[in-house]
Amino acid sequence: MRRVVGIEEWRRLAEDQRLAGRRVGLVPTMGALHAGHRSLVAAARANGDFVIMTIFVNPRQFNDPADLRAYPRAPESDRALAESFGVDALVEPTMAEMWPSYPEPTPTTVSVAGLGDVLEGAGRPGHFDGVASVVAKLAIVTGPSRAYFGEKDFQQLAVVRRMVLDLGLDVEVVGCAIVRDEDGLALSSRNVRLDAQARARALSLSRALALAAEHGGPASALREVMRATMVAADVVVGYADVVDPVTLEPLGDDATGRARALVAGVVDGVRLIDNREIELRKGR
Ligand code: AMP
Numbered sequence: 001m002r003r004v005v006g007i008e009e010w011r012r013l014a015e016d017q018r019l020a021g022r023r024v025g026l027v028p029t030m031g032a033l034h035a036g037h038r039s040l041v042a043a044a045r046a047n048g049d050f051v052i053m054t055i056f057v058n059p060r061q062f063n064d065p066a067d068l069r070a071y072p073r074a075p076e077s078d079r080a081l082a083e084s085f086g087v088d089a090l091v092e093p094t095m096a097e098m099w100p101s102y103p104e105p106t107p108t109t110v111s112v113a114g115l116g117d118v119l120e121g122a123g124r125p126g127h128f129d130g131v132a133s134v135v136a137k138l139a140i141v142t143g144p145s146r147a148y149f150g151e152k153d154f155q156q157l158a159v160v161r162r163m164v165l166d167l168g169l170d171v172e173v174v175g176c177a178i179v180r181d182e183d184g185l186a187l188s189s190r191n192v193r194l195d196a197q198a199r200a201r202a203l204s205l206s207r208a209l210a211l212a213a214e215h216g217g218p219a220s221a222l223r224e225v226m227r228a229t230m231v232a233a234d235v236v237v238g239y240a241d242v243v244d245p246v247t248l249e250p251l252g253d254d255a256t257g258r259a260r261a262l263v264a265g266v267v268d269g270v271r272l273i274d275n276r277e278i279e280l281r282k283g284r
Pocket of ligand 1: 029031035036037039151152153176189
């Protein structure tokens, strides 16, 4: 596995691969790697890509400085894990190259209005501006044929897809299924901050989604079921919503067919999110 820090070396490495006729697959992460990240690398390898993983804890997507400070960092073990996943080149860009003005604000921002303002965006103002800005920069420097993102961050995937469309970036965005622990908890770098009791309460998120999927509708009833399930586990609910899978607009009680249920909650100060595809059925 090649290791790269400087932006020019990183650009050249990707360029060399393209000139050699290979397709570059980009896997952007914030580190503290787990099997969810591994699945993205596996998808890129299955497509035959030269896999470039980036690890960069992007301060611009944290609206809460305490959350940024508490974000898990494990550079040493991440390097070993990335290699074991089959990453071809690991890029760990410096802050000075990613955001030269930091900690002062960066004047250039990519913003996806609408999609970036609801759900996560409503509770974390500026979050998706930070996400869109960093993903744009990672993609521009790397020039990948494909970029891989987890459905775990479903709204992020929607925001990135829209940004790629609007900016005309020549990259295929590939969404990958959520990887869960055996008990149903969606893998997340933040899970290491949960003790056994908090973890048990955190399971109410995936349970809420499973109950919503069984229930089948109408949408307002699903919202109530999900919220009640999380509240019963003493989770501070951020949102529990049922939306159109592309526009992320909330669905009314007359909606049927494919929808996405999304939940967010805080357990012992740790913010968790999860989501699931659901089928809203007629005649209920
Ligand atoms: P992060 O390091 O948390 O920013 O995540 C980097 C990428 O891994 C994002 O595209 C995430 O959606 C994806 N990811 C994180 N957790 C999971 C998971 N449990 N299953 C699938 N993808 C995930």
